[in-house]
Amino acid sequence: MRKLYRFHGGVHPPANKTQSTQTPIAQAALPSKLVVALHQHAGGSATRPAVQPGDHVLKGQLIGLPEGRIASAVHAPTSGMVLAVDRQPVLHPSALPDLCVTIVPDGKDEWIAHHGSDYRELQHSDLRHQLRMAGIVGLGGAVFPSDLKLYAGKHKIKTLVLNGAECEPYITCDDMLMRERAAEILRGAEIMQALLYAEEVLIGIEDNKPEAIAAMQQALAAGDYRNMEVIAVPTVYPGGGAKQLIRVLTGLEVPHGVRTTEMGAQCFNVGTAYSVYRAVAHGEPLISRIVTVTGNVERPQNFEVLLGTPLAELAAQAGVKPDTDGYIMGGPMMGIAVPSAQAGVTKAANCFIATSRALFPPAPPALPCIRCTRCAEVCPADLQPQELYWFAKAKELGKAQEYHLFDCIECGACSYVCPSHIPLVQYYRFAKSEIWAHEREKDAADIARERHEFRLERQEREKRERAEKLAQKERAAAAAKAAEQPAAAAGAAAAATPAAAGQPEDAAQALIQAAIERAKAQATLVKPKNTDNLTPAQLAEIAEIEARRAKIREIARTDNDKEQ
């Protein structure tokens, strides 16, 4: 028996998971249209559309090209016609639209040519590039591009942690995936293990999922895996947080400002391992994912859903009850309210919970903080949530950062236990995004300062160069004059050459005059070439046009005279 560790705090909210695990994963029906968001990964880098409205696309065809380092590709989930590339509602808490590709399926579900390969025969850099171009991102909800996490660089990764904890209430997509596709998950984990040169793979699954644990153990015993272990971990929320699970399995405590990679551990969701396997062994990009549809529906269950399927069409397949008043994406602890049911499913969407007043009654009105510090007792990141709350409320962002605001994983355990029902996490989110905005502004200001200083320096340099050039010219002129003086003196004595010789202004005048003469001579020499060998008819036409022009000139002149 492996020794397990504990992390600080944690809560035990009602799990509500059994509702959606009664039936196997169902294939969601092909929707009437797919609204595929182009920005489906964490990080600011854009994904550029690679198709235009009217294009015909095949299933698995690239429709979004990753640009920048932290970016991931997006693919057509089925074959059909691109209807539009424009801003559509997306699953984002802001309710603001973002760039999406809308595809009308043709019903044929025709694959683009694709082939799998054996990961052992591929270079690791090629393998990572393949994952990037297959659009593989973390499917636990953070959607960070996996190819970047699968590069250990100079760090030695000892433990690869596969996260099947799925601690948040209602969500069962990882549970069902492990029950039904355990072997593929393990094959994916094997590829990840090779990429990271990890010594061991620890698969952590919370002990409220005995079927998933059994299925994974069975698959593990059936294959020839190296240093892999399926471990049941105690059920406590948020035991599925990356840092928390690493702590439980390995005892590593990740300090502030240090990444888990530096400590020799890396964590991936089981769904990510599955899609890594599909991408490498079958050449299939990430175009679908398992989504739990639960809450206020007739048949809560898991679906394999094509990315971009509008939420309304997906929810209808689970039988939405009439008193549903909205949806939550994710779980009840960390999820966000879905702004529009027309938005398409994204790689981050692990669960949709239909809400109603009966199921999720509005939060009771908040009372003032009584400083009971129950939030500090449950905080899995060992923070002082009550202090962070006061700082965020007073907009003392610097202070909040000093109290390690950015170590907060927004798990919502503090809000869950708060006897005053204060929406604590909302304050932390507010403070975080405020700090990010300040940082963006600061970066922009630094760039502006640099550019302004460069411009001033450039202007200064140009001035200097001009002055130098002028000085050089003057020196040259003075030297020429000095050389000319004796000659001119001699010339003046010898003959009565143009009196101008001695006078520089007259010399310049003479030069200008000469230039004008030259130009005139040239003008008379150069004649338009298209007036040679003309027929009499053409000549007559030219004469007519010339006459007309003369007439117009005459009129214009008389008009001018009149005006004057």
Place this chain on the structure above:
Amino acid sequence: MLTALFVMTSIAVVLGAVLGYSALKFKVEGNPLVDKIDAMLPQTQCGQCGYPGCKPYATAIAAGEADINKCPPGGEEGIHKLAELLGVEFKPFGEGVQPKPKSVAFIDENTCIGCTLCLQACPVDAISGAAKQMHTIIAAECTGCELCVPPCPVDCIDMIPIAEDVNNWKWRYPVYTLAQTS
């Protein structure tokens, strides 16, 4: 008596020498206060403060020649920060001076005649173009200072406020009602 006098004098000479040496050795180049103030200014380089850029304004504040409420792009928050740094009272903006929403200049490329006047006005070289060639704003580098707007002879430059999108959106300050307990 004489010994005491000698000891005190030699101590004074030694300490004086140390001080004199360190004054030369650890001399601070430039004015650190100016740099601190400059770091707080938004670097729009718009000249709305009456000085030709953020650095000159920072220098003027450091010298006590300028008020701290002359920078509309910095907003009231900027004044608060400056007040805190300098240990003076917060001073609101004067009459008619109000911060505008952050904007980016936009050149109507059909109207632009390629006169290069805006190029010369831009303090951060955020306009690309050449004589008799159409000009365009490099939006990512534009500080929204509006200095390019007045020189344009054909009025083809507009200031477009930066719209909120998914990338620059911020979580709102939570507003909720407290329960009545009495």
